[in-house]
Amino acid sequence: MAGTILVTGSTGTIGGEVARQLIAAGIRPRLLVRDPAKAREFEGKADIVKGDLGDAASLERAMRGVEKLFLVGSGVDGQALEAKAIDAAKKAGVKHVVKLSLLGAQEEAITFARWHRPVEKQLEASGLAWTFLRPVNFMSNMLGNIGSIKGQGAFYQPTGEGKTSVIDPADVGAVAVKALTEPGHEGKAYPLTGPEALSGAEQAAVLTKALGREVKFVDVPPDAAKQAMVGTGMPAAYVDALLDLLAAMKVGRTATVTDSVQKVTGRKPGTFADWARRHAAAFK
Ligand SMILES: NC(=O)c1ccc[n+]([C@@H]2O[C@H](COP(=O)([O-])OP(=O)(O)OC[C@H]3O[C@@H](n4cnc5c(N)ncnc54)[C@H](OP(=O)(O)O)[C@@H]3O)[C@@H](O)[C@H]2O)c1
Secondary structure (H helix, E strand, C coil), rough: CCEEEEEEEEHHHHHHHHHHHHCHHHHHHHHHEHHHHHHHHHHHCCCEECCCCCHHHHHHHHHCEEEEEEEEECCCCCCHHHHHHHHHHHCCCCCCCCEEECHHHHHHHCCCHHHHHHHHHHHHCCEEEEEEEEEEEEEEHHHHHHHHHHHHCCEEEECCCEEEEEHHHHHHHHHHHHHHHCCCCCCEEECCCCCCCCCCHHHHHHHHHHHHCEEEEEEEHHHHHHHHHHHHHCHHHHHHHHHHHHHHHHHCCCCCCCCCCHHHHCCCCCCCCHHHHHHHHHHH
């Protein structure tokens, strides 16, 4: 019988997909969560362990008897948290870690890549089996624009004509589930993208159709985007990392389209139009 799969980040976007899709496949995962109240949808379907990636004792408890780990770090401290989790996984005898990383992490050209690559390197040197999922920007990031789309029929982004091959989080989850449940993914790094690269204006056109009312893309100067992000209370280091990514988007560095989703899952990645139709209600 297959050993236990521990999923981190299950109250977030990709970890949530992974937990839901494992459960749908008839597997009962273990979930490390900071606040079990946020994981109510998984009650009775998963073993929920309260803990924190920064707390060694809770990591030790959560990792006991685990064979495979789905690892999500997030925020400015993500790298340090993931480092702790990898140390704990090694101590606990975990065999395989599937790490959520970032498209182009290996090039370390942008700040987020420079946060992820050291964790990848730690795994490469750990003696554990590893798989790196390196997705481009998630389609779900558009949910961060609900306020302005509802209020002003627009979203504001300093990306000009730059195109991004946005990916449906469900596809990242599907690749993770394959890597966690089938052999042959050890030592692989998958660059994951959606099926086509779209500019902000093209995404706005897709949303306009899905919502049945006009949505505009407004290109803004990076400084204006910075002021808006600082105004939300985001840590300065995170704002700078985002601006770095947005600048890369503007010059087309996130426009690559890969066939990894299809190769690993056997089906084509979902389109932004599909995603927008499924999430239209959230913008109304
Ligand atoms: N967004 C994108 O377009 C994109 C693209 C490529 C790669 N990525 C990478 O994807 C990762 C983020 O994934 P996501 O968007 O799925 O995450 P998310 O939705 O932001 O959720 C983060 C998850 O991590 C949990 N978490 C945070 N700190 C924790 C801690 N100290 N201990 C235990 N759990 C903790 C959160 O739990 P709580 O619910 O308790 O907060 C939540 O479940 C980042 O590494 C990012 O660089 C993102």
